[in-house]
Amino acid sequence: MTNAAPLPYPSGWFCVGLARDVPPGRVRTARLMGEDVVLYRTRRGTLRAVGPHCPHLGAHFGAGGTVRGEDLVCPFHGFAFGPDGSCTGAPDGTRLRAGLAHHHLAERDGVLYVWRGIADEPPTWELPPPVGAVPLAWWRGEVLSHPQEVMENGVDFRHVSVLHGLDTRETAPPEVAGPLFTIHQRTTTRFPGLGAVGLDQPVALAGLGTMRLVAELPELGGRLRVWVLATPVAPWRTLVRFAVACSASAGVPGVLGAAADRAASWVALRAAVRIIKQDRPVLAHKRYLAQPRLVPGERSIGLFRRWARQFYGEEACRAEPRADGAPAD
Template sequence: MDERSAPLPYPSGWFCVGRVRDLPPGRVRTVRLMGEDVVLYRTRRGAVRAVGPHCPHLGAHFGAGGTVRGEELVCPFHGFAFGPDGSCTGSPDGVRFRGSLDRRRLCERDGALFVWCAPDGGVPAWELPPAVGVRPLAWWSGVDPTHPQEVLENSVDFRHTRVLHGLDTRETAPPEVAGPLFTVHQRTTTRFPGLGAVSLEQPVTLVGLGMMRLAVELPQVGGTLWMWVLPTPLGPWRTRVRVAATAAVSLPGVGSARAVDRAASWAALRATVRILEQDRPVLAHKRYLAQPRLVPGERSIGLFRRWARQFYPGDGPGIHTEPPPGFRSVSAEPEPDAID
């Protein structure tokens, strides 16, 4: 599938391109984002940068042999060096030129690296929210034939959580919309080994179409669980989905030991990955419908799709919904047309 035939275009936003710990000082890495290579590197002093892959001199790929020398990125072909601002700073024979690197905005958040990407280029239209103050202890990733919007839409599709996953998940209040943030209020009843049925009520926050983040209080074990779902578009209808988790658990006589936290984090991660694995066959064969026949109780899907329009050029082609008879859209914003 090429970009022109994909049911949805690439969205703009911040997308995860890896873990902070995978880019130590002096490291150069190539990642795929929206059908293109992006080269990441960290200088010896710890500054992290994201640039286009090719040297402006004669087009060598920095990810194929490029090195970091102090604060500079050095081309593997002719040795031209580039400073943190992207400008050419010199070469082995002292020659330099006016060309500069194609720089991309990058930030570190919650132990992950995020690059701003937009089909029409430009500076970031919004910034990621502050970090939650903890870093994930457990990570997983997989690649699926789908789109980031399809991945995050599952967070408001409560009917599928009951049918496909066997989870009793219910919406407790209408979603809240604040610019690039979409907050879902839900309650999930599930079973934990040794604890029996546990009811978890927590908000789920979508940050653009590149992050889903939630924090769950676990009073039964005196702790908190943080989860992230991070879909990144690799190419047309091909998405890498990363899942991250960290838990802070306080058990009698143990306290918040690192080993206990790590074990709880991996247990939560495995439970989430099982859910994603159940979604995979559906995502691989389903068709994106621009005009789905929503039924009563699915108003949040329509709200989500209207909110998602802002991440596409123009009016967001192919992301409209056709409500069922008697369907009434309810916005959590004070203005009734805030997301129309």
């Protein structure tokens, strides 16, 4: 973090890629909070996330490292490391007493997450259970913003109508359960051939890295699932991923049904990407206000801000916003 960043990196689980992009025998590099994370899967399918540099002389595993059986092999001197991080030897039989530092890794619905804690603490909470569907359409793009700012858009209903032209309303106050924050909303939109359709969309936030939306589509006989994944890659730079799984092929068997689901997912993804592309220039130029002057009807923003404080160290806590336009206490 630099002095120019008004919020530090938050703790929590953050997306580092897709499970399908790390098949057995592959090595991949992801960026998280100013550092590289190396992902690899052994030939038997064990998935690991480790620090990027070999403890021998610092070679980067993501720049030529390979998987040999169950071992990750350094590209520089051939030192191999087993799934537990211990050195299993070099080509001449030499072994290092040093091992690899592992990151806590989790997989949900085909998405890979790495845990980053305050002062390197181990995970203090778990991600919600899978929704039972793997995303069928993906988009990724970088925004000059912070994950908290990206996630706050989920409770900023006023901007949805002004900036995006959508009729989205809060139907009940948010629910808070530790690291989980659930938003209740209804969006009225138009589908080709169906006209205006109302979607009741419970939106679940798991920390400041994951927003998950599930909406029933009775008119289409299916269900829409959308993931918004915010990964801090550098101070005030966030890689945002949108993922969509849309089941709209009720009664359509086999290959035709799968093709219909994929096509519907890409249609829904384009609508979601249009929204983030409208948000991107605003997020890049807005200033984070620790004490915003909220107006009536924006109490959920204040609740979100208070909930988000748990993901930072005590020294990073900010004064709580008030919903009456008065300065915070």
